[in-house]
Amino acid sequence: MLFALEVAISGLLSGIMYSLVALGFVLIFKASGVFNFAQGAMVLCAALTFVRLLELGVPFWIAAGITLIVMMVLAVVIERIVLRPLVNQPLIILFMATIGLNFFLEGLAQGVWDAQVHGLQLGIDDLPWEPLANSTGMLISIFDLSAALICGVLVASLGVFFHKGRIGRALRAVADDHQAAMAVGIPLQHIWAIVWAAAGIVALVAGALWGQRLGVQFSISLVALKALPVLILGGLNSISGVIVGGLLIGAGEKLAEVYLGPIIGGGIENWFAYLLAMVFLLFKPYGLFGEEIIERV
Amino acid sequence: MTNGKSIGDTLLRVDDVSVSFGAVAALTDVSFEIREREILAIIGPNGAGKTTMLNVLNGVYQPDHGTMTFNDRTYTRMRPSEAAEHGIARTFQNVALFRGMTTLDNIFTGRTLKMKSNLFMQAIYWGPAQKVEREHRQAVERIIDFLEIEEIRKVPVGRLPYGLQKRVELGRALAAEPKLLLLDEPMAGMNLEEKEDMCRFILDVNEEFGTTIALIEHDMGVVMDISDRVVVLDYGRKIADGHPDVVRQDSAVIDAYLGVAHDAA
Ligand SMILES: Nc1ncnc2c1ncn2[C@@H]1O[C@H](COP(=O)(O)OP(=O)(O)OP(=O)(O)O)[C@@H](O)[C@H]1O
Ligand SMILES: [Mg+2]
Numbered sequence: 328m329l330f331a332l333e334v335a336i337s338g339l340l341s342g343i344m345y346s347l348v349a350l351g352f353v354l355i356f357k358a359s360g361v362f363n364f365a366q367g368a369m370v371l372c373a374a375l376t377f378v379r380l381l382e383l384g385v386p387f388w389i390a391a392g393i394t395l396i397v398m399m400v401l402a403v404v405i406e407r408i409v410l411r412p413l414v415n416q417p418l419i420i421l422f423m424a425t426i427g428l429n430f431f432l433e434g435l436a437q438g439v440w441d442a443q444v445h446g447l448q449l450g451i452d453d454l455p456w457e458p459l460a461n462s463t464g465m466l467i468s469i470f471d472l473s474a475a476l477i478c479g480v481l482v483a484s485l486g487v488f489f490h491k492g493r494i495g496r497a498l499r500a501v502a503d504d505h506q507a508a509m510a511v512g513i514p515l516q517h518i519w520a521i522v523w524a525a526a527g528i529v530a531l532v533a534g535a536l537w538g539q540r541l542g543v544q545f546s547i548s549l550v551a552l553k554a555l556p557v558l559i560l561g562g563l564n565s566i567s568g569v570i571v572g573g574l575l576i577g578a579g580e581k582l583a584e585v586y587l588g589p590i591i592g593g594g595i596e597n598w599f600a601y602l603l604a605m606v607f608l609l610f611k612p613y614g615l616f617g618e619e620i621i622e623r624v
Numbered sequence: 625m626t627n628g629k630s631i632g633d634t635l636l637r638v639d640d641v642s643v644s645f646g647a648v649a650a651l652t653d654v655s656f657e658i659r660e661r662e663i664l665a666i667i668g669p670n671g672a673g674k675t676t677m678l679n680v681l682n683g684v685y686q687p688d689h690g691t692m693t694f695n696d697r698t699y700t701r702m703r704p705s706e707a708a709e710h711g712i713a714r715t716f717q718n719v720a721l722f723r724g725m726t727t728l729d730n731i732f733t734g735r736t737l738k739m740k741s742n743l744f745m746q747a748i749y750w751g752p753a754q755k756v757e758r759e760h761r762q763a764v765e766r767i768i769d770f771l772e773i774e775e776i777r778k779v780p781v782g783r784l785p786y787g788l789q790k791r792v793e794l795g796r797a798l799a800a801e802p803k804l805l806l807l808d809e810p811m812a813g814m815n816l817e818e819k820e821d822m823c824r825f826i827l828d829v830n831e832e833f834g835t836t837i838a839l840i841e842h843d844m845g846v847v848m849d850i851s852d853r854v855v856v857l858d859y860g861r862k863i864a865d866g867h868p869d870v871v872r873q874d875s876a877v878i879d880a881y882l883g884v885a886h887d888a889a
Contacts, residue, residue, distance in 0.1 A: 493739060493757070500722045500733045507720035510682060511796065512708030512737035 333465040334585050335578050340471040342577015344536060347478040349554035349561065349569045350485065351529040356563045357489065358522040359410070360502040361418050364425040367551030368432035369527060373398055374534025375436045378445045378543040387450070391531070398527030406520040414515065415505050433548065442545060447538035474536045481532055485525060486566040498522070502564075556604035562613055576600045631852060632660030634693075635804060635836050636681070641690030643676050643860075650676040652860045653690070658804065663830050664838045665847045665868070668857035669880055674840045675717055677857070678806045681838075682707040682714050694804075708737055711803035715793045715810060717840075723782035727773060727792050730781055731764050734799025738763075767795050771825060787818040794825065805829065807839040811846060819843070823850055848872065856880065 348370065355363040376397055380390035409424050453470040460466055489498060500508045501518050509515055534543070537550045556576055561568025583599045636658045643651040651673045658664050666674050679685040681692065683702040692699045694710055702710075713734070722730050739760055768774055771791050776784060781792050790810060797805055810826065811819045827850055829835050841847050847854060847868065854871040856864040858880040864871045871877055 493736075496725070496729055496733055497736070499725055499729075503722035503724060504720045506684060506704075507716065507722065508733075509704035510708060510714055510716075510720075511733050511800065512705060513733065514705065 329463065329465060331582070331586075333467065334581050336465070336467055337471055338578035338581030339574050340467070340475040340577070341581070342573040342575070343475040343478040343482075343570075344533070344573075345553050345557045345576055346482055346569050346573025347529060347533045347536070348550050349557040349573060350482055350566065351526040351533065352551075352554055352558055353561075353563060353566055353569050354485065354489065354522050354526045354529070356502070358498045358501055358518055359421060361421040361425065362563065363526070364422065365429035365432055366526065366530065366554070367548035368429045368436070369398070369401075369530035370534045370537070370550060371545065371548040372401070372432050372436040372534075373527065373531035374447070374538040374543045374547050375440045375445075377531065377535055378447045378538060379440045381447070382445065391535075394531055395528065398531055399524040402523035402527050403520050405523055406516060410519050411516060414509075433545070437545065444542050444544040445538075447535065447543050449535060449539050451539070453539075470539070477532060477536070481529065482566065482570055485529070486570075489522075489525075489566065553600070556600035559604035560607050576603060579603050629661055629831060629834075631662045634658070635660045635695070637693040638677075638681075639691045639693070641677075641680055641687045641692070643673075643680060643685055643687050649860050651680070651687070651857075654857070654860070654862050655690075656855045656862060656865055658836060658838050659853075660836055661830070661834050662836060662852040663826070663850055664836075665851035665854045666838060666840045666857065667842070667844075667847055667854060671859075672857040672880075673860040674857055675808055676860075678714060678808055678838070678840065681806060682712050708800070711800070712806065713797035713800040713802035713804075714806035715790070715797050715808055717808040717812070719786070719789045719793055721781045721789055721793055721796070724780060726778050726780055727784075727795075728764065728768070728777045730792055731767055731795045731799050732760070734796035735760050735763065737800060763801075764799060767798050770798075770828075771795050772821075787814045790814065790822070791825070794822075798829065801833075802835060805835050805837045807837065809840050809842065811841060811843060819846065826850060844872075 348366070351366045351369065352363055355361065355366070373394055377390055377394040380393055381387065385393070405428065409428055410421070413421050413424060451470045451473045453468050455466040456469045456472060489495060497508075497513045497518055500511070500513055501515055505515060533550065534547065537547055541547055541550075557569060557572040559572075560575060561570070561572025580596050580599050580603075584593075584595045588595050634657045637655075638657070639655050640653045641651055641655070642649070642653055654673070654677065666677060668674055676685060680687050681702070683704040683706060686701040690700075692702060694702075694712075699706075722733065725733075739756055768777060771794065773788065773791060773795065776788060776792075781789055784792065790813075794807070794810065797807075807826070811822050814822065823846060826837060826839070830837055839851075851868055853866065854864070854868050855862060856871060856874070856877050858876075863876045863880060864874045866874075
């Protein structure tokens with residue numbers, strides 16, 4: 328029983344890390360109604376910039392600060408060059424633009440820095456947390472705990488920021504109808520820049536945490552794939568959905584690995600999340616918390 | 625119609641505005657003016673360029689040439705944000721509401737520029753922001769009362785019937801307390817009763833708040849009833865401009881509406 332609890336907890340903790348990646352998608356979807364294909368590339372950009380600065384001997388917090396600024400500048404540039412000319416265009420065109428952006432960012436990040444594998448140490452040990460281990464015998468990694476804490480705080484604060492009164496309304500308005508949003512005086516451009524900057528911050532944190540886990544290299548952009556089932560489960564436009572979706576998938580995945588793995592063979596972690604999401608899709612096509620789109624015909 | 629209101633000076637003047645989309649000349653050298661406190665109807669057959677004209681006025685399209693003079697300042701193009709800041713509000717021909725949001729929230733967005741406090745400040749100082757929100761809430765509730773849509777306050781507008789959506793869209797425009805209200809076919813697709821209600825609202829807004837209104841409408845009965853002046857467009861050109869009764873007798877207007885061939889002798 329204790330073991331099951333331990334498995335569930337470590338699953339929940341890694342689930343929050345999925346939530347974090349998924350959050351980047353949700354922010355941009357909420358503000359522009361578009362699925363940002365380039366989110367993974369943004370994670371790569373942030374992680375690579377951060378790790379290379381550290382390797383150049385830049386102190387930790389300064390490197391984090393510089394990377395943050397880089398991501399914000401990137402957001403403003405993306406708004407200017409990619410998004411602004413596409414106002415009022417069909418969403419599919421915006422989506423195509425993010426595909427282009429994805430390859431551009433991947434190339435840029437690896438061009439400016441390099442395509443090697445870099446180890447990243449955040450100074451948080453990936454060892455069991457002793458007080459807990461001693462008192463209950465459960466082995467829960469300090470790194471998992473801290474990462475979950477950081478993600479939780481970030482997700483919660485962004486959730487509050489983007490849900491409160493005016494900003495929440497402005498976001499949803501922009502996502503619903505560009506032209507009408509501009510007609511009532513919502514500063515479309517600022518909203519987009521703010522949201523992409525927030526997605527950049529999320530990418531940095533995700534890049535750093537996953538970077539320590541997986542090493543910083545091209546394949547870190549694939550953590551975006553981990554976010555997809557979470558998005559299906561939670562709904563593309565719901566911040567609370569992202570949290571719950573991440574937790575469900577994290578815990579489900581770990582429990583399935585441990586308890587179903589021996590029966591149906593290992594490697595469940597690679598596909599279980601998608602299976603869960605797909606089963607879910609049958610019952611709630613808009614996700615747990617997604618807004619249903621009610622069309623009158 | 626004479627209701628004792630005093631129509632004032634020119635609020636907005638359009639001079640020689642032309643807009644083309646590729647080979648289509650949507651507007652050709654159109655000039656007219658909108659005077660303070662009047663209700664101006666812009667009419668014309670389908671494709672005459674009426675919507676294009678409104679889109680120029682609130683900055684969606686940039687004219688190829690020509691100018692707009694608003695409040696004594698001349699613009700060769702108006703950005704949508706500028707138009708909003710100058711107090712130009714509008715509704716759209718095919719209802720452009722924020723579909724997922726409630727009636728209340730939709731009308732709230734109309735107050736965006738009235739709630740001038742910086743978005744960032746709002747994010748940081750939650751307390752004062754709530755106070756501001758409450759004040760604006762009252763303005764929004766007044767509009768909801770005025771338009772008689774209390775019952776649908778909390779309903780996502782995507783679920784409302786078309787006639788009510790048009791009313792909510794008017795509400796959103798009114799929430800900005802506009803100087804100039806542009807309405808693109810506010811009564812299209814409505815039944816008789818809904819049309820009468822909408823007419824009443826438009827007249828009330830004009831009389832009670834002195835709001836200047838330019839509206840596009842196909843229903844001639846409505847146009848004759850509520851407008852002070854009529855501008856007629858046909859194939860992107862202005863063919864008449866004047867009092868409704870005069871315009872109605874105009875032979876060019878009659879021809880345009882009866883579809884007389886343009887090259888006929
Ligand atoms: N964005 C656009 N791109 C290309 N052509 C356009 C565009 N907007 C309008 N047009 C063309 O310009 C002309 C005028 O269109 P507009 O929508 O202004 O007419 P309208 O008078 O509002 O007609 P209706 O009564 O049908 O609404 C039409 O030929 C239309 O096809
Ligand atoms: Mg039109």
